[in-house]
Amino acid sequence: MITVVAGPCGAGKTTWILQELAQVPTPAVYMTPGVSTVPIDATRVATRFPQVEIFHRQHETELLKRLADGVPAYFEMGFQLETDMPLLEAQPHRRVALVAQESQDTGWELWADSMIQGNPSTLDVKSAQLWRAPLSGQVFDPPSLDTFWQELTQGAYGEVHRAKGIFELADGQAFHFDFMNSLPGSAYTELNLPRWVQGRPNRFSGIEVVGQGLDERAIAATLKDCYLSDSLLAAHQTTLKDAIPLEVA
């Protein structure tokens, strides 16, 4: 059975899917269309539940095989409903919408089979700006990243409605950062990945920001100022290798 999950930006779609997957620790499929170069949500799912297969649209044949085998599948839609999914027309599926109580009469109920209480979202989709950047290979100076994230989420580079990212830190760990303007503070979660202690990580990291009046150039430039240079990264990794066993070669 396919579960299609939709809702406004920042409603908590990935979090809800993670909660569902936690209840059924069996092989499952996760798919989110359209974000293959910056798959933050997919990476979050894959690191939390390694048994879950991540699919992108181009692997539809394989996906159909899993569905034929009865593997449970979760499709996470973007915050604008995508209707061009022929796969769903031919497959039985249930539609779940995560919507805040006060927004539940805005059309989602016409689409959804079931409505789940989501985070409040006041984003004006028509004027919203979406900025994404892959950051793979970049390792961050933690206090610099902290400063950048505080500035970003407090409005230094424009009005931020939603921001999320996966960042590699100097100690070899990768973290998921999560900000939603209707919720207090940010959530920082260490990803279940081995420490990267040799060279530049070749696994995914990246950032996504949704808001209005975003100064994309300033965001990108500030992020760049938080990167560790090759020499600083090598110095950190030398210290790390002395302190912990080599986990990734």
Add this chain to the structure above:
Amino acid sequence: MNIAVLSCIHSNLEALEAVLREIDQQPVDQIYCLGDLVGYGPYPNEVVARIRELDIPTCQGCWDEDIVDGLNACDCSYPSLLAETRGHLAHEWTNREVTPETRAYLAELPLTLQQDNLCFVHGSPHSQHEYLLPDTSAFIALERVLATGADTLFCGHTHVPYVRNLENSHLTLKAVHPATSSPSHSSTPLASLKRIINAGSVGEPRHGRPNATYVIYTTDTQQADLREVEYDYAKTCAAILEKGLPAIFAWRLSQGLEYAEKADDPTHVCER
């Protein structure tokens, strides 16, 4: 006698003028300044000219020294790569902007000023770059006050104002005699209360609001009044943008966040 103590103006003329206007309305006999006249903000020459015009006794801050001698920072100057990059941008801008006259004035500033049992420094008596934070160890804090021979040490540099009483102060000396290998102790209670009074920052506050801070101290009662002054920070923000300084400085000033974050490790002893 009432004295007003200002620190860390950081080229913010608008904030300085607001503080001076407020001081004018108080029964203040003398103004002292703890340095960092320049750096980050848009009006380094104008701030120096105003301090000179009023003949305010001023000691040299870390930014004043850097403009004279060049950058030579200990780790505590820049707690992150981002802060370092921004600090260097501000330094280079200020270095281009200051006149030879301003630079010469900054070069001649003393490191310490003293009046009776009061001592005035920028960071600590050891260095303009050393932070005396509210939670710096009591031993280090007391040692820094004693090193001056004064009872009250006025400092700035942290950009957060505070008063710290080093009560029940005594120094304990522990020495091991080579012949016996047993430690001997010598404890000396101090006759008078020692205090550190941090004046905060006029031009680059870090207390979460954009308001300027300074201190009025009454020598007769030894009372310290930490004062906060509202000013039109939007004018300084506009000047930051107009003069080509990084736009993020304007945003941070408007949030009371400083232009670049500062060290906050109370266990760090500056090695500059």
